Amino acid sequence: MAKGSVIIVSGPSGVGKGTIVKAVVEKRSDMFLSVSCTTRAPREGEIPGKSYHYISEEEFKKKIEENYFLEWECYVGNYYGTPLSPVLSAMEEGKSTILEIEVGGAFQAKRRYPDAVLVFVVPPSFRELKQRLETRDAGNEVAIAAIEKRMARALEEYEKIKDYDYIIVNDNLEEAIENLETIINAGSLLVKNNKEEIEKIKNN
Amino acid sequence: MAKGSVIIVSGPSGVGKGTIVKAVVEKRSDMFLSVSCTTRAPREGEIPGKSYHYISEEEFKKKIEENYFLEWECYVGNYYGTPLSPVLSAMEEGKSTILEIEVGGAFQAKRRYPDAVLVFVVPPSFRELKQRLETRDAGNEVAIAAIEKRMARALEEYEKIKDYDYIIVNDNLEEAIENLETIINAGSLLVKNNKEEIEKIKNN
Numbered sequence: 395m396a397k398g399s400v401i402i403v404s405g406p407s408g409v410g411k412g413t414i415v416k417a418v419v420e421k422r423s424d425m426f427l428s429v430s431c432t433t434r435a436p437r438e439g440e441i442p443g444k445s446y447h448y449i450s451e452e453e454f455k456k457k458i459e460e461n462y463f464l465e466w467e468c469y470v471g472n473y474y475g476t477p478l479s480p481v482l483s484a485m486e487e488g489k490s491t492i493l494e495i496e497v498g499g500a501f502q503a504k505r506r507y508p509d510a511v512l513v514f515v516v517p518p519s520f521r522e523l524k525q526r527l528e529t530r531d532a533g534n535e536v537a538i539a540a541i542e543k544r545m546a547r548a549l550e551e552y553e554k555i556k557d558y559d560y561i562i563v564n565d566n567l568e569e570a571i572e573n574l575e576t577i578i579n580a581g582s583l584l585v586k587n588n589k590e591e592i593e594k595i596k597n598n
Numbered sequence: 599m600a601k602g603s604v605i606i607v608s609g610p611s612g613v614g615k616g617t618i619v620k621a622v623v624e625k626r627s628d629m630f631l632s633v634s635c636t637t638r639a640p641r642e643g644e645i646p647g648k649s650y651h652y653i654s655e656e657e658f659k660k661k662i663e664e665n666y667f668l669e670w671e672c673y674v675g676n677y678y679g680t681p682l683s684p685v686l687s688a689m690e691e692g693k694s695t696i697l698e699i700e701v702g703g704a705f706q707a708k709r710r711y712p713d714a715v716l717v718f719v720v721p722p723s724f725r726e727l728k729q730r731l732e733t734r735d736a737g738n739e740v741a742i743a744a745i746e747k748r749m750a751r752a753l754e755e756y757e758k759i760k761d762y763d764y765i766i767v768n769d770n771l772e773e774a775i776e777n778l779e780t781i782i783n784a785g786s787l788l789v790k791n792n793k794e795e796i797e798k799i800k801n802n
Binding site: 514516517518519520521522549552555556558559560561562563573576577579580583584585588591592594595596597598 | 718720721722723724725726753756759760762763764765766767777780781783784785787788789792795796798799800801802
């Protein structure tokens with residue numbers, strides 16, 4: 395990807411977008427993965443400061459007022475937001491940024507970075523997605539109760555896929571990781587990401 | 599690439615787009631490379647029926663009248679055109695088609711196939727392009743005399759690059775081949791090329 399590009403990865407809760415994104419960022423030193431703030435409770439296995447910055451709703455609302463976020467939204471009762479300043483620092487260093495954000499936030503970020511590449515991760519089927527959520531949240535009654543709500547939200551968001559550039563079906567994880575890398579690599583070949591290079595070739 | 603997609607590869611004469619395209623098609627059985635008709639004389643090393651179908655200007659003009667071509671144009675005094683029927687056959691077989699065509703023809707083809715992906719192959723510099731043409735055409739006085747014309751045309755066409763999707767700099771051949779494959783692979787992940795798949799996932 396050309397220096398300082400933005401790749402936005404969305405997809406329904408439970409689809410595994412976080413795993414794909416993390417695998418790609420671990421492989422590539424030219425990518426920066428933004429860590430979001432959230433007001434939801436940490437899930438098992440999540441690491442504060444790495445998975446999310448866990449903050450209170452009061453703190454979150456204060457940060458909104460301070461223009462702390464590149465984008466933020468309220469999703470199934472919890473707030474999520476991308477801190478702006480780490481993204482700006484990464485771009486100054488010439489890194490590309492991956493934002494893993496929900497659909498509403500994705501379009502907010504796209505307005506700020508019109509050349510951002512939008513990627514939507516989907517399950518092999520919606521039936522499979524529901525099963526994954528049930529497995530993930532087994533034993534957590536509050537989360538289980540929210541599954542129907544999440545599924546309804548997922549179906550609603552799915553309609554927005556037409557405004558995305560790329561789709562990745564997360565059937566086989568290795569393949570999904572490879573596909574995200576292909577998208578990033580193709581992004582670096584887009585004409586709109588090579589305007590300076592194109593001028594240079596003409597004048598030499 | 600989704601079944602039956604069209605990838606259009608353009609670039610100035612002498613940039614090596616033919617070599618890149620042939621290498622990719624040899625590697626992949628899911629791609630069909632269209633062979634154009636031309637009224638220009640065969641160059642050394644070119645194979646009739648494989649490099650081009652060499653036909654007379656009279657024949658060419660007759661074929662234009664018969665709607666034989668998907669696109670055609672007159673380029674630096676010679677006619678070039680893509681026969682339509684082999685492309686239709688390949689697409690019926692579920693193959694994707696690569697068209698190696700000049701800028702004018704590329705936009706004609708894009709009007710017919712609006713989802714076609716447009717790729718522009720460029721030299722590392724225009725100075726380098728001129729040297730390549732001088733080497734390639736050494737000993738051929740007619741071709742050498744046409745180099746200035748070709749360079750002027752190349753610069754003129756270069757302005758159209760902004761209407762293309764991707765750019766490949768043909769500096770290192772292996773890398774250029776890999777980049778075309780990346781573009782083809784990313785193309786198969788475009789939302790617009792997966793409309794049926796997207797519906798299927800929702801309903802399952």
